[in-house]
Amino acid sequence: MKKVNLELEEESYGVREAVKTLRTNIQFCGDDKQVIALTSCLPGEGKTCTALDIARSFAEMNRPVILIDADMRKSVLASRLQIQDSVMGLSHFLSGQCTLAEAIVSTSIPKLHLLMSGPMAPNPTELLETNRFKGMVESLRKVYDYIIIDCPPMGLVIDPAIIARQSDGIILVVESAKTKYRLAQDVKAKLEYTGCPVLGVVLNKVERGKQKGYYSKYYGKEYKKNGYGSYYGEKPAGRKAEKKNEK
Numbered sequence: 001m002k003k004v005n006l007e008l009e010e011e012s013y014g015v016r017e018a019v020k021t022l023r024t025n026i027q028f029c030g031d032d033k034q035v036i037a038l039t040s041c042l043p044g045e046g047k048t049c050t051a052l053d054i055a056r057s058f059a060e061m062n063r064p065v066i067l068i069d070a071d072m073r074k075s076v077l078a079s080r081l082q083i084q085d086s087v088m089g090l091s092h093f094l095s096g097q098c099t100l101a102e103a104i105v106s107t108s109i110p111k112l113h114l115l116m117s118g119p120m121a122p123n124p125t126e127l128l129e130t131n132r133f134k135g136m137v138e139s140l141r142k143v144y145d146y147i148i149i150d151c152p153p154m155g156l157v158i159d160p161a162i163i164a165r166q167s168d169g170i171i172l173v174v175e176s177a178k179t180k181y182r183l184a185q186d187v188k189a190k191l192e193y194t195g196c197p198v199l200g201v202v203l204n205k206v207e208r209g210k211q212k213g214y215y216s217k218y219y220g221k222e223y224k225k226n227g228y229g230s231y232y233g234e235k236p237a238g239r240k241a242e243k244k245n246e247k
Contacts, residue, residue: 001101001104001105001106002087002105002106003105003106003107003108004081004083004087004105004106004107004108004114005107005108006081006083006107006108006109007081007082008056008081011053015053019053019054019056019057020057022050022053022054022057022202023054023057023058023061025199025200026054026169026199029169029197029199032168033168033169033199034141034144034145034146034147034168035137035141035146035147035149035166035167035168035169036054036146036147036148036149036167036168036169036170036171036199037070037149037151037160037163037164037167037169037170037171037196038050038051038054038148038149038150038151038170038171038172038173039151039152039153039154039160039170039171039172039173039187039191040153040154040155040172040173040174040175040179041153041154041155041172041174041179041183041184041187042153042155042156042175042178042179042183043074043153043156044175045153045173045174045175045178045179045204045205046173046175046204046205047150047151047153047173047204048069048071048076048077048080048150049080050171050173050202050204051067051148051149051150052067052077052080052081052150054148055067055112055146055148056109056112058111058145058146058148059109059110059111059112060109062110062111063111063145063146064111064113064143064144064145064146065111065112065113065144065145065146065147065148066104066112066113066114066115066140066143066144066146066147066148067112067113067114067115067148067150068090068114068115068147068148068149068150069089069090069114069115069116069117069150070090070117070128070149070150070151070152070159070163071117071150071151071152071159072090072091072117072118072120072121072124072127072159073120073121073124073152073157073159074120074152075116075117075120077116077117077150078116078117083116087103087105087116088102088103088116088118089103089115089116089117089118089119090103090115090116090117090118091117091118091119091120091121091124091127092118092119093115093118093132093136094121094127094128094130094132094133094136095121095127096132100136100139103115103116103118113144124152124157124159125157125158125159125162128159128162128163129162133166134166137166137167149163149167151163154172154187154190154191155183155186155187160191161190161191161193161194164191164194164195164196165194165195165196167196168196168197169196169197169198169199170191170196170197170198170199171198171199171200171201171202172184172187172188172191172198172200172201172202173201173202173204174201174202174203174204175204175205176203176204176205176206176207177207178205184201
């Protein structure tokens with residue numbers, strides 16, 4: 001099996017906690033949710049990064065996981081991961097040009113494997129509708145605890161609906177202040193029509209400065225004022241002022 005080195009940026013504390021929360025929510029959906037697909041309404045909403053974060057998070061729990069790049073139209077995963085090596089991918093396998101073992105690659109992250117999209121296919125919908133794709137998913141179920149599938153945007157193509165038929169659940173990634181409500185509702189309805197459970201929606205690219213609720217208190221500007229800063233090598237701010245006011 002070919003191995004690729006992943007050069008990923010260090011995530012902030014807030015992002016790591018958000019991903020852990022998402023991972024936990026997926027686990028609470030039930031142990032029968034093994035194949036998880038992710039889609040969005042439009043390109044650029046962050047579904048690929050979200051899929052990668054989920055797969056990486058499960059791998060860090062020592063759970064065997066594979067991330068499948070199923071966007072055979074306009075994949076961004078290879079460039080996002082800065083993979084320079086030429087590897088076989090999903091379009092190669094589904095068109096019969098290689099075996100599944102030849103298409104899967106291991107990574108520098110233990111327990112995390114990848115199945116890249118391969119070169120752009122002229123007929124991705126037809127390839128996904130073949131028994132070869134269905135059989136592939138069934139084979140992977142026997143090897144991995146979780147199978148994360150990064151799908152194309154559902155608002156543009158029908159591919160995610162086809163993939164959803166072989167999945168145990170699907171997650172819709174929505175960019176804050178960008179995706180229109182009616183479009184999100186339309187995509188959700190199309191996903192529900194497939195019979196695959198919609199596990200939830202990930203609201204992505206939220207500006208923390210505009211948050212006024214509970215999480216803003218702990219992860220925003222008030223973070224150090226609540227005393228948590230002392231755990232990370234900094235003294236809590238605002239303590240002296242509070243004491244003066246008490247006097």
